[in-house]
Amino acid sequence: MQDINFRNIDYLYQGTEKQKQAAVVMEDLGVFAHLAPYDPILVSTVPIGIDIPGSDLDIACHVTDFAAFEQTIRRNFGHLPDLSVVSRNVNGVDRIVVRFRHRGWMFEIFGQPVPTEQQNGYRHMVVEYRLLQLIGEAGRERIIAMKQAGIKTEPAFAELLGIPGDPYAALLDMYYWPDDRLSGYYYKLLARERNEDA
Incomplete structure (x- = not known):
C-alpha cells in the first residue's frame, strides 16, 4: 500500500x-x-x-x-x-x-x-485510507455516492464492506489490523458482488 x-x-x-x-x-x-x-x-x-x-x-x-x-x-x-x-x-x-x-x-x-495520532479522528482516517487502497477507484466512488445520499463516512464503509457492529468502534479496532486481515473485507465484498451478479 x-x-x-x-x-x-x-x-x-x-x-x-x-x-x-x-x-x-x-x-x-x-x-x-x-x-x-x-x-x-x-x-x-x-x-x-x-x-x-x-x-x-x-x-x-x-x-x-x-x-x-x-x-x-x-x-x-x-x-x-x-x-x-x-x-x-x-x-x-x-x-x-x-x-x-x-x-x-x-x-x-x-x-x-x-496525542494527535491517538485521537479517533486520525485513526478513523488512516483505516479508511488503507481500505480505499484495497477497494480502488470504484469503491471510492461508491463511498462518495453513499455520502452524497446522506450516509456518514464510517457507516458508509461499514455498509459497503459488511463490517458488523458499531462502525465507529469497529474501524478504531481495525486501525491495529495488518493489511492481510483488512483485505479480508475486500474479498468478502468481491464474493458478495459475484453472487449478486450470478
Whole structure:
C-alpha cells in the first residue's frame, strides 16, 4: 500500500483539484504554522479524497492548555468569519472545537489532551485510507455516492464492506489490523458482488 505522511500537507499538491485547493488555502492562512505547538494533522475526508461539497477542513490538535490554545486561535484567526470556540467535557475528557470560514472553506479545529495520532479522528482516517487502497477507484466512488445520499463516512464503509457492529468502534479496532486481515473485507465484498451478479 502507498504510504502518506499525513503530518505534512505537501501530499495534497499531488492529489485532486479539491485537495490542491485545500492546500493552497491552508498555506495562505498559515494554519499549520500557527498551530505547530499543538501537533496539528488534517484529518477526515479531504486528505483521503472522499470529500463531498460542503466537507470541512478538519484539523486535530493535541491541547493540554486550553486557555493558551484559545488565545492562539483568537490571535491568529479571530478576524475570520463565523468564528466560534466551544469547550466541553465528554466522557471525562475536555475538548475544544473551533470553527471559522476562509476563502469558501469551513475549518473545524478539534483539540483534546490526547496525542494527535491517538485521537479517533486520525485513526478513523488512516483505516479508511488503507481500505480505499484495497477497494480502488470504484469503491471510492461508491463511498462518495453513499455520502452524497446522506450516509456518514464510517457507516458508509461499514455498509459497503459488511463490517458488523458499531462502525465507529469497529474501524478504531481495525486501525491495529495488518493489511492481510483488512483485505479480508475486500474479498468478502468481491464474493458478495459475484453472487449478486450470478
